[in-house]
Amino acid sequence: MPTTSPIIVALDFPEVNAALELAQALDPGKCRVKVGKELFTSAGPAVVESLQNKGFEVFLDLKFHDIPNTTASAVRAAAELGVWMVNVHASGGRRMMEACRDILERRGGKRPLLTAVTILTSLEHEDLQEVGVDIEPMVQVQRLARLTQDCGLDGVVCSAREAKALRGALGDDFLLVTPGIRLADSAADDQKRIVTPAQAMENGSSYLVVGRPITRADHPCAALDGILATL
Numbered sequence: 001m002p003t004t005s006p007i008i009v010a011l012d013f014p015e016v017n018a019a020l021e022l023a024q025a026l027d028p029g030k031c032r033v034k035v036g037k038e039l040f041t042s043a044g045p046a047v048v049e050s051l052q053n054k055g056f057e058v059f060l061d062l063k064f065h066d067i068p069n070t071t072a073s074a075v076r077a078a079a080e081l082g083v084w085m086v087n088v089h090a091s092g093g094r095r096m097m098e099a100c101r102d103i104l105e106r107r108g109g110k111r112p113l114l115t116a117v118t119i120l121t122s123l124e125h126e127d128l129q130e131v132g133v134d135i136e137p138m139v140q141v142q143r144l145a146r147l148t149q150d151c152g153l154d155g156v157v158c159s160a161r162e163a164k165a166l167r168g169a170l171g172d173d174f175l176l177v178t179p180g181i182r183l184a185d186s187a188a189d190d191q192k193r194i195v196t197p198a199q200a201m202e203n204g205s206s207y208l209v210v211g212r213p214i215t216r217a218d219h220p221c222a223a224l225d226g227i228l229a230t231l
């Protein structure tokens, strides 16, 4: 039975053993897990299967961003791995996102949830300005989220700071996957648009992606339990 927990633990480790050791200690009834660029590049698709064999649903976070044909083919390859969720960058545009949606529909069978990253939670207004997007993150996130919904994807990755506005504008069924989760007393690290777990849920997040506050804690399982207790 899939878990009803909103927590997705980001297994950002340089090699497979560290990731599987933590997964072994975690309870798949209490969280899902995320395999990102670091772990996937070092460990390859086999790590996804190992995590699935331990009972976890896996979010494959490779944030595909390329021409439509290349991106859609990568999404199909992710679907072949049987992952629960896969993501692309919304800034890849309409034709890219529609190609991804279409390839999953044509493939049939059990398909992963398809989400699109809006504006990375590590970015703030000044960062956007420097790359020529001279507007507040909130405005650009809303624009990309509307486009994502229009392209028929299942949801977006955004900061929980934007979740309340998006929930109101895009309805209850659209998934809001929110990284940049930090406890009141934890370090922000490289994240800028951060929100506490309880506030993120109150704002309407569907899933909270939590990495270092759990994986770097002295007792990761206790850290996860502590977060769940605040929700």
Ligand SMILES: O=C(O)c1cc(=O)[nH]c(=O)n1[C@@H]1O[C@H](COP(=O)(O)O)[C@@H](O)[C@H]1O
Binding pocket: 010, 012, 036, 061, 063, 087, 117, 119, 120, 121, 122, 157, 158, 179, 180, 181, 189, 191, 209, 210, 211, 212, 213
């Ligand atoms: O797509 C993601 O998961 C993602 C999008 C985003 O905007 N910000 C973001 O931090 N992430 C991922 O979420 C995780 C956050 O990890 P921590 O900052 O350690 O909690 C990392 O694995 C990031 O790659």
